[in-house]
Amino acid sequence: MSAQDPQGSALRFTWTASVGTQGAAQETATTSQIVWTAPQCLEPGIVASFTVSVTNALDLSAEASFVAVGIPDCPTWQPTGILLRGRVSHTATLLLSGQVLVTGHASSAVTELFDPVTLTWFTSLTLTRARQAHTATLLPSGKVLVTGGDGGGSTTASAELYDPKTGTWSATGSMSIARFNHAAALLPSGKVLVSGGYTSGAGLASAEVYDPATETWSSTGGMVGGRSLHALTVLASGKVLVTGGFTMSGSRAVSELYDPATGAWTATGSLSSDRFRHTTTLLQSGKVLVVGGHSLMGTGTLATAELYDPATGAWKATGSLPMGISQHTATLLPSGRVLLAGGHLTDGRESTSAWLYDPETEAWTSTVALNAPRGSHEAVLLTSGKVLAVGGTDGTTSSLATAEVYSPGMDTWRDTAALSTGRASNVAVLLPSGDVLVTGGASATGALMSAELFNPKNESWSSAGEMLTARQSFGATLLPSGRVLVAGGTNDKGPTSGTELYDPATRSWASAGNLFAPRSEHAVTLLPSGRVLLSGGGSPTAQHYDPASGIWDFTGNLSTARSGHTATLLPSGKVLVTGGRVLDNLIATAELYDPADGTWSNTGGMAVTRYRHTATLLPSGQVLVTGGQGDAGILATAELYDPGSGTWTPAGRMSVARSAHTATLLPSGRVLVTGGDNPAPGLLFSTEVYDPRTRLWRASGRLSVGRSNHAATLLLSGHVMVTGGEGDAGPVSATELFTP
Known part of the structure; x- marks a missing residue:
């Protein structure tokens, strides 16, 4: 100062x-x-x-x-509105809408819905019968399957379906045997596996599978022995791991695997401690974390935790809690950590404690405590990345009508100042000052000339002048001089050949000459030499821009015309171009540009055609390509390109197919994917993160506005800012910030 x-x-x-x-x-x-x-x-x-x-x-x-801005919020538990009635032995299910359906409790058939936006509860239509100690499973259709349970002292074999579109319940096929305190798991096929439980005082070893297409059940063999209060975990292989459980003769340490392909059950490694009323969590690594529970054969309530490795079928001890706990909840957070909340303590009290397990260190750290003790509750990961804990008991009240929401504080989304004008197919460029230049795009009335400047220090927008030409679907890049080059695009007159330069020092625009032909949906790449490569855009031609002379010239032609493709600068200095389309034909091919001689050469092609996809250079030097429009529709798949071999390998699947989305490399080396378009749900609110170390995808919260054809920018603070895009109500002005 x-x-x-x-x-x-x-x-x-x-x-x-x-x-x-x-x-x-x-x-x-x-x-x-x-x-x-x-x-x-x-x-x-x-x-x-x-x-x-x-x-x-x-x-x-x-x-x-x-x-000071950019400091994340601390973790918090925030109380929600009060439920209509107290709940224990209930279920809580996240719906595709983002709401949470809560069902069951003693003699009650009343169901309730939680709205995560308003943190309020409202009643839905009642179940066809009262039930508790049942299961509830979200089906791929968005419906919820509820099975079995105990209602008023009688165990039932009945099942019913909840349809969120109509808010109604309807009976579906019944199981072959009545059961409660059983377990259910959604199989990769979309069918539901139910196993074990109790009926008339006897522990069950039987299992059956529900087919939503026919609404019928079929037997699928039996477990090695009867068990209830056990857990089913679907592994990455599609097999199902069975852990723990209670029988009349004690609790179980033996674990089993169910193979949906054969319907067979086989023993796998045993836990070091028998346990029931424990939790199981599938980690991003593919391993399974088992925590706490109660042992009838050993030391009572357990503080121990164990990890199951599907590759070896073996268990190993991992970090223990400082106290024994059972009837708690364990929730995988978007960060990859596991939140353990509440539970029943060794001394009989219910706990307010909450803990975080870090798979990297295999250690537990305490986080902010619940507002009140609770055990035998339910916990649900919301689409925002927060966690809802609902119902249970506090040790004095038999059933709680309260709920609270945990906010991790990190890896979250929040709104910031909005653009002055909604814009879609806009461009955002990070300037050396840390400010972000957002320019062009389309408003509700057409292409825009205006530009805006975002100041991350005070999170405010100011005018950055007007371009000489209105444009959308154009290219822009930051030059070594600190100026920004904008080229091509389209407006109400059609594709344009105009290019211009923005000078942050004067906030002014000046012409940078004309391209040899109009282009839109092309790619712009800054080369190591400081020159700029412009490729495609409805043409096989490519051009160079030399900032020193201000001259555009031709370079070698692509092997095929393409637009809506990607161009990625590799560590070698070459440029990888992937996919796109020519006329109505989508493209799977890829090619490499060599700036040394200005030539293009073919490299390995992608597994499928892609248009309006993304390509991200990873720290390893590989390139991650995600989503886009393919010949068979919008894609959820991802692929990795290896420059060393020129070949592609699968990189898993996103949670939802998306095109016209964004992908941003985070400082951690992970990749954040946001929004996009999908014909079925429409514009996407969802975001997810890819971890190159595990090659796994995970959800990472929810945008406040669904959008496609937007921009995402990594700020100097490490935050990611999302601007513009096409929303349900037209071009979007809302701006959001992601804290990794």
Whole structure:
């Protein structure tokens, strides 16, 4: 901080900060400098600010205040509205809409829905019969299958379906035998496996499979022995792991595998401790974490945790909790960590504690406690990345009508200041100052000339002038000089050949000449030489721009015309171009541009055609391609290109097919994918993250506005900003920030 007294006297500086740690000031007569260490996170309602007061020799003073942005929120539990009735031995199921369906409790058939936007509950239509200790499984159709349970003292074999579209329940085929305290799992085929449980006091070993297409059940062999209060976990292979459980003679340590392809059950490695009322969590690595529970053969309530490795079929001990716990919940967070909440303690009390398990370190750390004790509750990961804990008991109340929502504080989305104008097919470029230039795109009335500048320090927008030509579906790149080159695109007159330069110092635009032909949906790539490669856009031609001379010239032609493709600069200095379309034909081929001689050469083709997909250079030097439009429709698949071999390998599947989305490389090396278009659900709110180490995808929260043809920008702070796009109500002005 520098200041000056018009009278020339020496100045005194006084610093105060609302949070964080302030170091000793280093001062001169006109300057003062401190080192301020920000807190790891901010409690709700707290603003990170600091103020400097400057006083001269006459004791006249002035002050200035600053606000620090980019500090994540601290983890919190926030109470929701009250349920209509207390619930225990119930189920909670996340619907495709993002709402949560809660069913069951003692003699009640009343069901309730939770709205995560308003944090309120409202009643839905009742089940066809009262039930508790049942199961509820979300089907691929969006319907929910509820099976078995106990209602008013009688165990039932009945099953019913909830249709969220109509809010109604209808009976479906009944199981072959009545059961409660059983387990259910959705198989990769879309069928549902149900196993074990109790009926008339006897533990069951039987299992059956429900087919939603025919609404019928079929027997599928039996487990090695009867068990209830056990857990089913679907592995990456599609097999189902059975762990723990209770029998009349004790609790079980033996684990089993069910193979849906053969219907066979086989023993696998045994747990080190028998347990029931435990939790199982499929980790992003594909391993399974088992925590706590109760042992009848050993030490009672367990503090131990174990990891199952499907590759070896073996269990190993992992970090233990500081106390024994059962009837708790364990939820996999988007970050890959596991949230353990509440539960029944060894001394008989219910717990308020919450813990986080880190698979990287295999250690537990405490996180913010629940607002009230609860055990025998249910927990659901919401689409926002938050966790809903609902119902249960606090040890004194037989069933709780309360619920609360856990916010991890990290890896979350939040709104920031909106653009002044909604725009789709816009471009966003990070400037050396850390500001973001958003330019062009289409409004509700046509292509835009306007541009806006986002300041991450105060999260505000200001005008960045107007381009010389309105344009959308164009290319832009940051030049080594700090200026931004914009080229081509389309407007109400059709494709344009105009190019221009933005100068951040003057916030002005100037012509950069014309392309040899109009282009849109082309690709723009900054080369190591500082020159710019422009490829495709309805033509096989490519051009160079030389910032030093301001001249455009031709370079070698692509092997095929293409638009809506990707162009990625590789570590070798070559450029990988993938997919796109020519006229109505989609393309699977890929080619390499060599700047050394200006030539193109074919490389291995992708497994499928892709248009309006994404391509991201990973730290390994490989390129991740995701989604897009294929010949058979919009794609959920991803592929990895290896520049060393010129070949492609599968990179798993996203949770949903998407095109016209974004993909952003995070500082951690992971890739964040946001939004896009899908004909079935329409514009997508969902986001997900790809981890190159495990080659696994996971959900990563939900945008506040579904959008496609938007822009995503990695800020200097490590946050990702999403701007513009096409929304259900037209071009979007809402802007959102992601905290990884």
